[in-house]
Amino acid sequence: MSSWKDQIQKQWGPHKHCPICGKAMPRDNKFCSQGCKDNYLQSQKKKKKKSRIQIVFLVGMMVVMFVMLFILG
Numbered sequence: 001m002s003s004w005k006d007q008i009q010k011q012w013g014p015h016k017h018c019p020i021c022g023k024a025m026p027r028d029n030k031f032c033s034q035g036c037k038d039n040y041l042q043s044q045k046k047k048k049k050k051s052r053i054q055i056v057f058l059v060g061m062m063v064v065m066f067v068m069l070f071i072l073g
């Protein structure tokens with residue numbers, strides 16, 4: 001008797017799942033399709049943009065605080 005895990009292994013062979021859509025795919029692929037790769041790259045770009053905005057915001061806050069201290073002091 002084989003477990004369901006063995007059966008899946010037999011059916012699919014060594015595989016992993018696409019990080020974007022979760023489809024099964026060969027283990028040496030990073031993504032299941034070009035579309036998912038594009039998707040991933042786009043979301044990475046967005047993340048970078050977002051973190052840059054956060055840094056600008058933090059620096060801006062610090063500058064405001066310094067100016068306030070300077071004015072109040």
Ligand SMILES: [Zn+2]
Nearest residue numbers: 018021032036
């Ligand atoms: Zn995919």
